Amino acid sequence: MDKITSQYEQKRAALLPLLHLVQEKEGIITADSEKEIAAYLGIAVSHVHEVVSFYHLFRQKPQGKCHFSVCQTTACALRGSEDIIEHIEKRLGIKPGEVTANGKFSFGVVECLGACELAPMMQCNNDYVGPLNKKKIDELIDKSND
């Protein structure tokens, strides 16, 4: 953390890189981590929490090995994201924000990921996938289930 903050003129400017570091090490950002970072940077815990909850890339709950972030904003909604979400729920037996019992899959619903040309689309861990249809979802799930 000292190495990261030393790169910034103001220590508090290192908030995002520190959150990435914690998530990389711990897998998620817990309330305790938020408190530790706030104390370390000398800023309010509520500020750290606002940042964590604003960016969907920061995880506050455990996720599956394969995490789907399905976009539900206009371009994706007009091209069928609701059907995609329903299909994922049926195939995995979970609702947004949940993890399958075997820990392999989780999914969430997010706002525009800036890849509207791929609508309907989702982020599958670090990859953008789209345009989606039920067959493509099935293939992704089957491939990740092996």
Ligand code: FES
């Ligand atoms: S609306 Fe879905 S990526 Fe932009």
